[in-house]
Amino acid sequence: MANLVRCGLVALAAVSLQGCSDDSPSPRPPETTSVTLRNGVKMPMLAAGTWQYNDSVAEETLIAAVHAGFVHIDTAYDYHNQVGVGRGIQKSGKPRDSLFITSKVPGCGLQNTTAKTVEQCKTETDDKIALDLQQLNLSYLDMVLVHFPPCPGDDGSAESPSECSCYGPKNGCSHPQSCDMIKAQWSVLTDAYKKKQIRAIGVSNYCSACLECLTGSEVFPMINQVQLHVGMGSDPEGFRTFAEKHEIKLQAYSPFGSGGHGSEQILKGNLTTSIGKAHGKSAAQVALKWIVSHNVSVATKSSNPAHLKANADIFDFTLSDTEMDSLDKATFASEDTPSFLCTDSNPSASQVQLKSEMSVVV
Ligand SMILES: NC(=O)c1ccc[n+]([C@@H]2O[C@H](COP(=O)([O-])OP(=O)(O)OC[C@H]3O[C@@H](n4cnc5c(N)ncnc54)[C@H](OP(=O)(O)O)[C@@H]3O)[C@@H](O)[C@H]2O)c1
Incomplete structure (x- = not known):
């Protein structure tokens, strides 16, 4: 449509x-400062991330991010800092309904989740949502994502997704049991959405093969959060095209590259720095602006108040078509992939049919 x-x-x-x-x-x-999801919920374009922080850094960073102008916080059950994030939310001074809180539940069977059957997967996911809400000290979440696709061939003991058998070959969602697990886990998110515990639901690191498992679902994923940054091309593995085609809002993580630490080429490279100079902006602001200029929302992270302020201040300039083109064509990070667990070789061939959206639940 x-x-x-x-x-x-x-x-x-x-x-x-x-x-x-x-x-x-x-x-x-x-350009807009928010994206409207398929169910009508407005999600702020920029989110302040919390990955790799302990409780106290997460708390301080969250308060600093809100003071800098962020109203969207991105966290996850498996960041193990939900108590700190929850404290930060309370101390931010903002009413709950003026903040948009995204969290994630781990894909079944990974990260110390032991689910080997679909029933265990459902129970664990239900428990994780409840624990997440409890640790965050919240009565509802604005968005919950399935953090990554399950890897059912494993025994469930992988503590990190990078230790599971799908990681190296990026063959997530190809196991015969994958679809059963994906559907089971998604049905739990759908139930929580229908009960209004969650205002919107989505996935992360899902390739088209994973999303195809949800064909005909009562509620289809509203966003897919994947890695996207300058140097990967504007449509790596066709993820952006696929998302647009199926009315899924793509959201970028690690916008500065190098897995949470920021890459030299993005934060200090000639391309982003010279474009920034022309607008009186930093290389980091150009890297974020490039993403939102493609109508892709973004989760970024900083524990430095000056950086947070700069990262929130990207809506007062416009990149020219020539600048966008050169950022689109940068290939210095072409080895980086949108998902660390699966690969899309031919996403446009996929024919996911969406069932019409259920009545809006907000
Ligand atoms: N779904 C998933 O699987 C997934 C995976 C990865 C990340 N995420 C989410 O996405 C969020 C962001 O991704 P990320 O953690 O990889 O981080 P990122 O935003 O790509 O990069 C963070 C790094 O960039 C630096 N930085 C930030 N702003 C800067 C600025 N204006 N100037 C210079 N340096 C700057 C930070 O250092 P300072 O602190 O010193 O500013 C930090 O070292 C995460 O926190 C998490 O919430 C999700």
Whole structure:
């Protein structure tokens, strides 16, 4: 539908229809500070991340992020800092309903989850949502994501996704039991959404093969959070095209690269630095701006108040088409992939059919 509208508008403007097929990402949309999800919920474009922080750093960072202007916080059950995040939310001074809190539950069978059967997967996921809410000291979450696809071939003992057998070969969602696990876990999120414990639901690190398992679901994932940063290309493995085609909002993590530490090429490289100079902005601001200019929301992270302030201040300038083009074409991080557990070789061939969205639950 979105594609039809987009292509129709392009046709009306008598512009070439090239690039408007089902298999290409859309031209640059008008910029906004929030994205509207399929169920009508508005999600702020920029989120302050909390990965790799202990409780006290998470608490301090969250308060600093809110003071810098962030109203969207990105956390996860398996960051093991939910108590600190919860304290930060309480101490931020903001009413709960002015903040958008995203959390994640681990994919079944990984990270000390022991689920080997679909029933265990459901029970564990239900427990994790309840524990997450309890540790965060919240009565509801704005968004919950399945953090990564399950890896059912494993025995459940992998403490980190990087220790599971799907990690190296990136063959998540190819196991015969994958779809059963994915559906089971998703049904628990769907139930929590219908009970209004969660305002919106989505996934993370899911390739098209994982999403196809949810074909015909009562509620289809609203966002897919994946790695995306300058140097990977604007549509790595076709993830952006696939998401647009199926009305899933793509969200970027690790926008500065190098797994949570920021890469030299992004934060200090010639490309981002020179573009930044032309706008009186830093390389980091250009890297974030490039992502949101593609209408992709982004979770970024900093424990430095000056960096947080800068990262929130990216809506007062516009990258030119030439600048966007050169950032799109940068390939210095072409080894980085959107998901660490699976690969999309031919996503556009996939024909996921969405069932019409259930009535809005907000
Ligand atoms: N779904 C998933 O599997 C997944 C995976 C990874 C991350 N995430 C989420 O995405 C969030 C962000 O990704 P990330 O943690 O990889 O971090 P990131 O935002 O890509 O990079 C953070 C690094 O960049 C530095 N930095 C931030 N702003 C800067 C600025 N303006 N100037 C210079 N340096 C700056 C930070 O240092 P300072 O602290 O010194 O500023 C830190 O070293 C995570 O925290 C997490 O919430 C999700």
